[in-house]
Amino acid sequence: MSDIVDKKTKNLALQLLPMQLLSVVIVALLAWFFVPYYVEKSAEEQAALAAEQVARNFLTLRTYYTDNVVNKVLNSDGNLIVDHGHKTIANAIPLPASLIFDMGELLKDSQVQLKFYSPFPFENRKDRQLDAYGQAAWLALTQNPNTPYVQHTKMNGQEVVRLAVADRMTSQVCIDCHNSHPLSPKKDWHLGDVRGVLEISSNISSQVSKGHKLGLYIVIGFVVLIGGMMAMSFRITFVEFDKWSNARKIHERELSDASMKANAASKAKSVFLANMSHELRTPLNAIIGYSEILSKGILGKLNNAKHEEYALDIYNCGNHLLNLINDILDISKIEAKKEELSERIIEVRLMMETSLQRVRPLADQKGITLSIDVPDHLPGLLCDERRVVQVLINLLNNAIKFTNMGGHVDFTSELDGAGRHVVKVSDNGRGIAQEHLSRIIMPFEQIGDAFDSPQEGTGLGLTICKSLMKLHGGDLEISSELGTGTTVTVTFPPERTVPDTTDPGQNPTLA
Numbered sequence: 001m002s003d004i005v006d007k008k009t010k011n012l013a014l015q016l017l018p019m020q021l022l023s024v025v026i027v028a029l030l031a032w033f034f035v036p037y038y039v040e041k042s043a044e045e046q047a048a049l050a051a052e053q054v055a056r057n058f059l060t061l062r063t064y065y066t067d068n069v070v071n072k073v074l075n076s077d078g079n080l081i082v083d084h085g086h087k088t089i090a091n092a093i094p095l096p097a098s099l100i101f102d103m104g105e106l107l108k109d110s111q112v113q114l115k116f117y118s119p120f121p122f123e124n125r126k127d128r129q130l131d132a133y134g135q136a137a138w139l140a141l142t143q144n145p146n147t148p149y150v151q152h153t154k155m156n157g158q159e160v161v162r163l164a165v166a167d168r169m170t171s172q173v174c175i176d177c178h179n180s181h182p183l184s185p186k187k188d189w190h191l192g193d194v195r196g197v198l199e200i201s202s203n204i205s206s207q208v209s210k211g212h213k214l215g216l217y218i219v220i221g222f223v224v225l226i227g228g229m230m231a232m233s234f235r236i237t238f239v240e241f242d243k244w245s246n247a248r249k250i251h252e253r254e255l256s257d258a259s260m261k262a263n264a265a266s267k268a269k270s271v272f273l274a275n276m277s278h279e280l281r282t283p284l285n286a287i288i289g290y291s292e293i294l295s296k297g298i299l300g301k302l303n304n305a306k307h308e309e310y311a312l313d314i315y316n317c318g319n320h321l322l323n324l325i326n327d328i329l330d331i332s333k334i335e336a337k338k339e340e341l342s343e344r345i346i347e348v349r350l351m352m353e354t355s356l357q358r359v360r361p362l363a364d365q366k367g368i369t370l371s372i373d374v375p376d377h378l379p380g381l382l383c384d385e386r387r388v389v390q391v392l393i394n395l396l397n398n399a400i401k402f403t404n405m406g407g408h409v410d411f412t413s414e415l416d417g418a419g420r421h422v423v424k425v426s427d428n429g430r431g432i433a434q435e436h437l438s439r440i441i442m443p444f445e446q447i448g449d450a451f452d453s454p455q456e457g458t459g460l461g462l463t464i465c466k467s468l469m470k471l472h473g474g475d476l477e478i479s480s481e482l483g484t485g486t487t488v489t490v491t492f493p494p495e496r497t498v499p500d501t502t503d504p505g506q507n508p509t510l511a
């Protein structure tokens with residue numbers, strides 16, 4: 001039982017292997033692509049959030065500066081001025097825009113950079129070109145001033161997140177100056193207009209490369225883990241399988257050893273029996289011969305009636321013993337495969353009539369009716385005639401023996417649907433009980449004791465008949481009902497049926 005389970009486990013393990021490999025590959029691919037993607041996305045989000053915060057802080061700072069410093073300077077009649085040239089002009093403070101431009105300059109080399117632009121530069125910046133992102137950002141922010149415009153791009157081989165927020169004309173101060181400044185490119189600004197774009201770009205290259213490394217580590221870890229687990233489960237499975245297959249090999253070897261021994265023993269037995277039987281027959285012939293002479297008084301009558309009776313008993317028992325020995329010899333020969341069939345094509349009807357002639361005296365003695373039924377144009381039968389006749393006589397003898405005075409025995413032959421010769425011997429005798437039917441063909445099994453009535457045979461008859469039929473490639477079957485009768489059917493294989501040797505004779509019923 002567990003052997004079968006083990007084998008199933010092994011098969012299952014093998015069948016699951018491609019599935020397991022496939023799932024490992026899928027998970028590895030997922031980890032390979034998904035982990036870096038995920039890390040990158042989260043770095044992107046974080047960078048954008050931080051950038052927006054920075055941008056808003058700058059704008060707040062700038063508004064504060066405009067309202068509280070620039071505005072005051074503009075409205076005072078002191079000698080301070082507000083100018084983008086504040087670095088060189090002694091009494092100038094920075095413009096609100098200069099604050100941002102200058103910060104951008106200062107942060108030029110940091111990871112977070114700051115740019116400030118619009119499509120309407122003042123005179124001093126009129127050569128400035130906006131890149132694609134800058135143009136798109138301007139367009140997006142003028143339509144949607146409250147939503148930052150974000151893009152993740154590669155710049156100079158670096159992973160950069162660019163975020164732009166709108167710089168709007170938040171106070172009247174901005175409008176007044178921009179609409180009146182002599183160098184202003186556009187002079188119809190209104191409160192709330194988007195005047196420019198404040199861009200914060202963050203370099204997230206190191207986070208992205210960390211994401212790729214993380215993905216790689218996860219894939220390696222996963223593959224090692226799953227590989228180890230699979231190797232372990234396969235080791236277990238295969239160790240179990242090896243145990244199972246070794247056990248099976250040992251079992252097979254034992255079986256074949258046993259069957260070789262059994263064959264050898266059987267052969268030895270058959271050879272021994274054949275030799276023994278031969279050795280026994282010589283003295284037995286003397287016993288039978290001399291007891292016959294004594295019992296029949298050939299050399300002069302025995303004076304004592306008891307002696308005569310004993311001599312007859314010796315004669316009968318000797319004959320029984322001789323039959324037994326002959327039967328044993330037959331079986332031994334057949335079992336030792338020494339028996340060879342001398343085959344020729346014979347006519348079934350003739351063979352059946354011959355057999356019937358041989359048992360007629362016994363039937364007549366008991367007043368038993370013998371009938372034969374053979375269809376016309378029956379094809380020939382390729383067989384060893386002597387052996388088949390032996391079988392048929394044996395069956396007829398049995399039928400007559402076990403049928404009461406005045407009964408009948410039917411002897412029939414036909415060709416069945418499969419083209420096989422089928423010969424049947426049926427009687428209306430005492431029949432055989434179901435429980436005995438299977439045993440009756442076994443050697444030495446007999447219903448009743450042979451020594452009670454020696455003339456009833458050795459008990460080997462049916463065994464020999466069956467063996468002879470097997471030798472012909474055919475079979476012998478018995479069906480019987482207690483009190484109703486017995487039918488013995490012998491069947492020859494279809495290849496033994498040879499057409500066109502039929503004798504279109506009569507179909508006699510012999511009494």
Ligand code: HEC
Pocket residue numbers: 062063066070082084095096097098101116117118119120121122124125167168169170171173174175177178181195196197
């Ligand atoms: C005193 C005048 C003045 C005031 C007040 C002022 N600006 Fe300006 N602004 C300028 C000048 C001059 C420039 C050009 C500076 C430069 O290019 O270096 C400029 C530049 C800008 C720019 C850059 C435009 C570009 O394309 O380069 C923006 C945006 C801007 N200002 C927005 C504002 C806002 C918003 C306010 C109010 C919070 C404001 N400004 C207040 C004078 C002013």
